[in-house]
Amino acid sequence: MIDLQENVLLRDLTTFKIGLGRARYLTTITERQQVPELYQKAQELNLPVVILGEGSNSIAPDRDLEAIVALNRIKGIEQLSETELRAGAGEFLDDLVAYATERGLCGIESLSGVPGSVGAAPIQNVGAYGQDISQVLIELEAFDTVTGEFVVLNSTDCGFTYRESIFKQQAKGRYFITSITVKLHHKQPQPPFYTSLQNYIEQHHLTDFSPAKLRQYILAVRGSKIPDYHQVPSAGSFFKNALITKSQLDDIEKSFGTVPFAEPIGDLIKIPTGWMIDQAGLRGRLFHGVKIDDNNALILLNDSAKTFADLTQAVAEIQQIIKDKFGVAIEQEPINITAIGR
Ligand code: EPU
Numbered sequence: 001m002i003d004l005q006e007n008v009l010l011r012d013l014t015t016f017k018i019g020l021g022r023a024r025y026l027t028t029i030t031e032r033q034q035v036p037e038l039y040q041k042a043q044e045l046n047l048p049v050v051i052l053g054e055g056s057n058s059i060a061p062d063r064d065l066e067a068i069v070a071l072n073r074i075k076g077i078e079q080l081s082e083t084e085l086r087a088g089a090g091e092f093l094d095d096l097v098a099y100a101t102e103r104g105l106c107g108i109e110s111l112s113g114v115p116g117s118v119g120a121a122p123i124q125n126v127g128a129y130g131q132d133i134s135q136v137l138i139e140l141e142a143f144d145t146v147t148g149e150f151v152v153l154n155s156t157d158c159g160f161t162y163r164e165s166i167f168k169q170q171a172k173g174r175y176f177i178t179s180i181t182v183k184l185h186h187k188q189p190q191p192p193f194y195t196s197l198q199n200y201i202e203q204h205h206l207t208d209f210s211p212a213k214l215r216q217y218i219l220a221v222r223g224s225k226i227p228d229y230h231q232v233p234s235a236g237s238f239f240k241n242a243l244i245t246k247s248q249l250d251d252i253e254k255s256f257g258t259v260p261f262a263e264p265i266g267d268l269i270k271i272p273t274g275w276m277i278d279q280a281g282l283r284g285r286l287f288h289g290v291k292i293d294d295n296n297a298l299i300l301l302n303d304s305a306k307t308f309a310d311l312t313q314a315v316a317e318i319q320q321i322i323k324d325k326f327g328v329a330i331e332q333e334p335i336n337i338t339a340i341g342r
Helices: 034-045 093-102 194-205 210-223 246-255 273-280 309-326
Strands: 006-007 023-030 049-052 064-072 075-080 086-090 135-145 149-152 173-181 234-237 243-246 262-266 267-272 290-292 297-300
Touching: 023 034, 034 049, 034 064, 034 135, 034 173, 064 173, 075 093, 086 093, 093 210, 149 173, 194 210, 243 246, 246 267, 267 273, 273 309, 290 309
Parallel strands: 023 064, 049 064
Antiparallel strands: 006 023, 075 086, 086 173, 135 149, 135 173, 234 297, 243 267, 262 267, 290 297
């Protein structure tokens, strides 16, 4: 049975808490078997389906959404073999991480404390402190709305790159992810770790690198750098790190000195957008009710903004300042909620 609630404020389903729009219908999916039923219902109502997890990387629009918004709450974590875990897409990603680290399994401990659901992890190829989900995901199960069947996709099928996958691009809206399977390992990572983690380890003279301990360290590092959206609404990193050319990097370094964390990716170089926003002196600044975090310039907080239009203006102004100062176009990272084809 698909239970539909009418005219629900979308912002209440997101952690950024912005936007005036309502969902025509809202439903909660708790069982895999409800998914085909959901799409059948959508067909009867001639409405598209929009899937939401925890809403921690999604921004609500000002206009109403003529769609069925489906909250993915399919639960369950199971150990398939010594090193393989399968998790329902509606689990909290952090619960999967905790489950793994408690069992001494390595490979996702750096994702400790990342908000959001398991099903959202492959969509934006969630990553933190040197790990991302593409490194461990071996397959996922999804309902394919084109064929009307459940399918299994492997990691290559997902087309993972930095914070991207087919689910944000050519296959947007096509699949309803029901579970993911990750393959972990028992080989404990050794220093040097990702810089901010390594600094913490050195400062505290830590020598135990078991996944459970690393989880604790990561949670401590995150807690000091990333504001909690339960206290002030936010969507984590608001911009992607920027991919620039070597000659762009040379120009930037001529004016600003060495860029920290510059990392080659193919022919391009990834540089931290937080550093650029910081260099532009924008930490703590308020744009149309949207505040750049005092400590971490990559994070936007919803201070007093009400509308998506406020946010759009704030984002455009920040993008322009960075463009003028560094010649780099920075891109929004969270996804704006839209109904495909409408
Ligand atoms: N930096 C500044 N000023 C700032 C913020 C950052 O100079 O205000 C500098 C830092 O000092 C550091 C560099 O920028 O040299 C990189 O910063 P950090 O290590 O904090 O990571 P990030 O690149 O800003 C990414 C992810 C985060 C993830 C962290 C840790 C993206 C868009 N963001 O941030 O993910 O937690 O690495 O691995 O890739 C998220 O996606 O919501 C998220 C929080």
